[in-house]
Amino acid sequence: MPSRTRKPPVDRHQLQQIVSGLSEGIVLIDPAGAVVWANETALAIHGVETLAQxxxxxxxxxxxxxxxxxxxxxxxxxxYPIRRALRAEAFADLVVEVTRRDDLDFCRIHQVRSLALTDAAGDVESLVLAIQDVSERYEAEQRFERTFAANPAPALICRVADLRYVKVNDGFLEMTGYRREDVLDHSAYEIDVLEDAPQRDAAIADLHAGRTIAQTEATLKLPDGSSKFVIVAGQPIPLGEEECVLFTFIDLDLRKKAEDALRHSERRFATAFRLAPVPMMLTTLSPARLIEVNEAFLAGTGYPKDQLTGGDATELAVWQDARVFAALLAQVERSGSVRGREMALSSRDGSTIDCLASAEAVSIDDQPCALCAFQDITQRKRSEAELITAIEAVMQDASWFSRTVIEKLALARRSGSKDGQGELADLTPREREVLGLICEGLSDADIARTLRMSRHTVRNHVATIYSKIDVHRRSAAVVWARERGIVGYEPPAKRTRRTPK
Known part of the structure; x- marks a missing residue:
């Protein structure tokens, strides 16, 4: 009986050299079932040091x-992915939570894909598992989920790609009466948050493009068939790998009801004005003389009535910028009404009250006047700031975010910041090189190889950079650098040379 020719042992040495330094964990499996090799990354993300472990x-x-x-x-x-690979099943982006039976504190999130390596004859030589540790990404998403859900400001998140709602918080559900399942995965055309908006077409175009939607009045249709007046604004945010728009809302029903009551009956004007829950004032036009303020305005600002009424309405201490109120009155005089103009008031104790001011031209004893209503949005702005701060914290802590996302965050934070050129001047050319490589996501070891220096020297440079720019971690250094135009490593030969005078 003729003997079969045995295949020589598979030499995987060169393959191991190629993949040993990859950032992904690589595991090689013999078709017979033995795990023959794993690179350092694969061992590290499993919390072990040897193949036997x-x-x-x-x-x-x-x-x-x-x-x-x-x-x-x-x-x-x-x-298990290793079993599926042995059965020659092809799979990609399988996400699993990995724990160790001998260490209850060990927990990692792995994203796994399989690959079969064949020889020239098409026979399988090795099976490969490529594993990426995505624990930080999922922890960041969980922190964002908790922050978004707990925020009291009514909010929705709409995915730009298909204009479907992917997140809704309790604040929106309480304001509208919708159930969560009535909102999630439903289209922005089914629950139209921009209905009756004055610049609706422009706002929809901004939504399709994933751009900021300026705050505007709109009408929300409720599940019971009624409607609610709101102020809505949209802010583009990334959610995972998808571009989304975060919608926030202010309930305007109280203000609308107060305005309607004033229009229905002049005989009930005084009572409705005085008892309206929204801060309001009545002032003449040309010249602007304050006639009356209601109790809600006095309670909100803390001023006694005699310090407000009777004088020039544009010179009151309650305005942080009197020019803003003067411009509002001028617009009322030109067009008859103003809606949703943002302005800041100063209370008697010196604190700031952020408001949306609306005004309507009225006639009192044949005298042209302006009826002004002020919607306090201080809490809403604080809630929005907390939400954006939470997103920013997630982005700073999650190294898996792309450079584009970090640059968007830097652009958002740049408003109101100092030029920073003096601070950049404090860094030496070598420190600039190290900072640029940090922006590219390189580790100390990678930076040392790129710049041909020891890891100890790199650590010293990093510590000096942290001290000079007053940060304490890598993510903060990346954001600081992006704000000042440093996006990556710039070799010395490419930097602009100054010609000596």
Missing amino acids: FGESAAAYARTFRLRYRNHHELPVAQ
């Missing part, structure tokens, strides 16, 4: 590690 077979791996789906359902051992 990792598991030299699929069975040994399962004895050490327990895997769950993201919904916390445990994977059967037969569905």
Whole structure:
């Protein structure tokens, strides 16, 4: 009986050299079932140092590690990625939670894909698992989820790609009476948050383009068939890998009801004005003389009535910028009304009250006047600031965000910041090079290889940079650098040379 020719052993040495330094974890598996090699990254993201600790077979791996789906359902051992690879199943972007049976504190989130390597004859030589540790990404998303859900400001997040709502918080549900399932995955055309907006077409175009939508009045249709007047604004934000728009809302029903009551009956004007829950004032036009303020205005600002009424309405101490109120009255005189103009008031105790001012031209005893209403948005602006701060914290802490996202954050923070050129001048050319490589996501070891210096020297440069720019971690240094135009490593030969005078 003729003997079969045995295949020579597979030489994987060169392959191991190629993949050993990859940022992904790489595991090589023999078709017979043995785990023959794993690079340092694969071992590190499993919390082990040797292949024996990792598991030299699929069975040994399962004895050490327990895997769950993201919904916390445990994977059967037969569905472990290593088992599926041995069955020649191709899969990509499988996300699993990995824990160790001997260490309850160990927990990582892995994204796994499989690959089969074949020889010239098409026979499988090796099976490969490529594993990426995405723990920081999922932890960041969980922090954002908690912050968004707990924020009291009514809010929705709409995905730009298909204009469907992907997030809704309790504040929006309480304001409208919708159920969560009535909103999520429904289109912006089904629940139209821009209905009756004065510049509706422009706002919709901004939504399609993922641009900022300036605050505007709109009407929300409620589940019971009624409507609610709101002020809505849209802010573009990235959510994972998708571009989205964050909508925030102010309920205007109280203000609308107060305005309607004043229009319905002049005989009830005084009572409605005095008892209206929204701060209001009545002033003449040309010249601007304050006639009356209601109790809500006095309570909100803390001023006694005799310090406000009777004088020039544009010179009151309540305005942080009197020119803004004067411009509002001028617009009322020209067009008859103003809606949703943002302005700041100063209370008697010196604190700032952020408001949206609306005004309507009225006639009192044949005298042209302006009826002004002020919607206090101080809490809403604080809530929005807290929400954006939470997103910013997530972005700073999550190294998995792209350079584009970091640059958007830097642009958003640049408003009101100092030029910073003097601060850049404090860095030496070598420190500028190190900072540029940090912006590209390189580790100290990678920077040392790129600049041909020791890791100790790199650490000293990093510590000096932190001290000079007053930051304490890498993510903060990246944001600081982006704000000042440093986006990556710039070799000395490419930097602009100054010609000596």
